[in-house]
């Protein structure tokens with residue numbers, strides 16, 4: 001279980017140089033245990049997306065340390081060499097916008113990643129269908145993305161983020177376009193995934209509907225994080 005759980009220590013990120021430099025992260029500390037879902041809350045511009053992009057190896061942090069389980073992936077520079085494999089195999093992303101591939105049926109939008117990772121096509125589609133069913137969009141499996149409502153597209157995007165069973169899931173406002181019942185269903189699925197596969201999950205959100213579900217919340221302000229116990233008891 002070498003790659004389970006997240007530990008971030010003293011992480012900084014400076015965009016640009018000289019007079020126009022922006023210090024977006026100023027020493028972030030965060031831990032997420034295997035099987036845990038934490039909330040990340042902060043005002044616009046506080047560094048939430050920057051933090052997820054650093055952890056997801058989409059941008060380069062400036063300094064500090066990031067670990068997946070026992071593996072140090074970044075310590076003032078990338079220690080882990082193959083960042084493409086890191087993103088593909090270890091990190092599931094769920095973004096605000098669904099970014100589905102318009103010319104693939106819903107089921108193949110979800111099944112594509114495991115297929116690319118070498119899972120046989122039938123098994124990849126089976127896994128995709130199982131998640132689509134859990135997210136209550138299996139009846140749309142053979143539709144094209146443009147035929148779906150915004151909320152349906154977002155649930156498909158969530159299925160795609162989960163389908164490779166990565167040890168880390170990074171979700172940036174995943175429930176923003178969903179109604180209350182569906183938003184809670186998504187959080188329930190994230191909690192189930194976390195438990196079943198020992199996934200460490202960070203959910204950036206302002207969504208008042210789901211904030212009460214978190215057991216632990218990190219607040220971020222001006223690039224610095226503060227931890228607090230949430231009111232939530234999760235879904236035990």
Ligand SMILES: Nc1ncnc2c1ncn2[C@@H]1O[C@H](COP(=O)(O)OP(=O)(O)O)[C@@H](O)[C@H]1O
Pocket residue numbers: 015016022023024042043044045046047048049050051
């Ligand atoms: N590519 C970039 N170049 C320069 N500054 C950026 C860039 N991306 C974000 N920032 C700045 O970094 C800070 C944090 O941004 P961001 O991480 O997007 O915040 P949040 O997601 O919490 O709204 C903001 O001041 C923002 O303007």
Ligand SMILES: [Mg+2]
Pocket residue numbers: 048049050
């Ligand atoms: Mg953001």
